[in-house]
Amino acid sequence: MRSHEPRSTSSCAACKLLKRRCSPNCIFAPYFRSDEPKKFAKVHKVFGASNVSKILVEVPEEQREDTVNSLAYEAEARLRDPVYGCIGAIALLQRRMIELQHDLTLARARLARYATTYSASVGDTETDRFSMEALGEFPVACGGFMDSFSLSSYEVNQDAHMYDFTQIPYI
Amino acid sequence: MNPGRCAACRYLRRKCPPDCIFSPHFPPNVPQRFVSVHRIYGASNVAKLLQQLPSHLRAEAAESLCLEAQYRIEDPVYGCVGLVSSLQQQIQDTEKQLAKTRAEIAFLKSQARLSHAALEGNLLDNAVNINFSDHQSFHG
Numbered sequence: 001m002r003s004h005e006p007r008s009t010s011s012c013a014a015c016k017l018l019k020r021r022c023s024p025n026c027i028f029a030p031y032f033r034s035d036e037p038k039k040f041a042k043v044h045k046v047f048g049a050s051n052v053s054k055i056l057v058e059v060p061e062e063q064r065e066d067t068v069n070s071l072a073y074e075a076e077a078r079l080r081d082p083v084y085g086c087i088g089a090i091a092l093l094q095r096r097m098i099e100l101q102h103d104l105t106l107a108r109a110r111l112a113r114y115a116t117t118y119s120a121s122v123g124d125t126e127t128d129r130f131s132m133e134a135l136g137e138f139p140v141a142c143g144g145f146m147d148s149f150s151l152s153s154y155e156v157n158q159d160a161h162m163y164d165f166t167q168i169p170y171i
Numbered sequence: 172m173n174p175g176r177c178a179a180c181r182y183l184r185r186k187c188p189p190d191c192i193f194s195p196h197f198p199p200n201v202p203q204r205f206v207s208v209h210r211i212y213g214a215s216n217v218a219k220l221l222q223q224l225p226s227h228l229r230a231e232a233a234e235s236l237c238l239e240a241q242y243r244i245e246d247p248v249y250g251c252v253g254l255v256s257s258l259q260q261q262i263q264d265t266e267k268q269l270a271k272t273r274a275e276i277a278f279l280k281s282q283a284r285l286s287h288a289a290l291e292g293n294l295l296d297n298a299v300n301i302n303f304s305d306h307q308s309f310h311g
Contacts, residue, residue, distance in 0.1 A: 045216075046212065046216065046220075047211065047212055047213070047216065048212065048213045048215075048216050050213070051210075051211060051212065051213050051216075055211075055243070055247055058247050059247050059248055063248045066248050066249065067247065067248045067249075070248065070249045070250055070252040070253075071250070073252050073255075074239065074243075074250055074251065074252060078220075078239075082220060082223060082224060082232060083224060083228050083231050083232045083235065084231065084232075084235045085235050085236070085239055086235075086239055086250075086251045086252065086255065087235040087238050087239060087251065088235070089255055090251060090254055090255060090258065093255065093258035093259065093262065094258065096262055097258060097261060097262055097265065100262060100265040100266060100269060101265065103269055104265060104268055104269045104272065107269055107272040107273055107276065108272055110276055111272055111275055111276050111279070114276055114279040114280065114283070115279060117283075118279055118282065118283055
């Protein structure tokens with residue numbers, strides 16, 4: 001009668017997929033739990049188990065979880081978009097950022113025009129005592145908006161230099 | 172030795188066949204491109220991925236793989252995902268600034284309407300008062 005050794009149920013997802021014994025110091029085990037088989041499957045398909053292992057060995061242990069999660073994200077992106085992968089997502093985000101910056105510049109210019117027009121109209125009513133009394137409480141708020149606009153213009157000019165799109169010229 | 176080998180076949184020390192999947196995208200004068208993708212993805216994964224694609228899309232795919240590999244080599248923890256997170260945060264911040272600016276515009280517009288209405292009201296009152304006093308002096 002053959003003795004039946006109990007099968008180990010503690011193999012990580014990586015060792016299950018690779019059909020090997022999961023050793024106690026398996027580099028994959030802490031990050032590829034057996035209840036998440038798809039995570040390792042995707043990473044393995046794109047990067048390969050040995051490349052993932054080499055990457056994990058290079059990084060400090062406390063950063064390995066983040067490393068695995070970012071590899072899983074990249075693998076997922078590449079499987080969804082085999083041509084552009086994560087780079088496609090970056091290009092879309094950069095385009096969105098350009099649109100938003102453009103919208104923000106326009107909105108700030110519009111705000112400045114409103115604030116200037118509003119200040120000017122308050123000035124024009126100097127001869128109308130009734131209007132000046134009615135509007136007396138508003139110039140402080142208007143002045144606040146003018147201050148925030150001038151600060152924001154500086155910020156816009158600073159921000160314009162932050163984004164370098166030259167790394168993805170082909171998209 | 173075949174002097175016409177692509178960067179991949181040179182690196183892998185093998186013959187470069189006429190239909191080599193790598194050779195259009197990994198020319199011998201830029202060896203570092205293949206070294207990077209090989210380090211991160213491995214030659215066989217790159218070959219499989221390129222083979223799955225129609226030939227007119229392979230150049231773009233090879234380019235994006237090279238870029239991603241380069242990001243991962245420079246930042247082994249986050250790779251290009253670091254840039255994704257950073258862009259998402261910047262987009263969120265800019266959307267907030269845009270919403271705030273639009274709210275400020277809306278506020279100024281409403282204030283302008285109110286002050287315009289108040290001005291019209293005052294002018295009307297002045298006109299009524301003048302007419303009334305004229306009437307009183309005439310009939311008084």
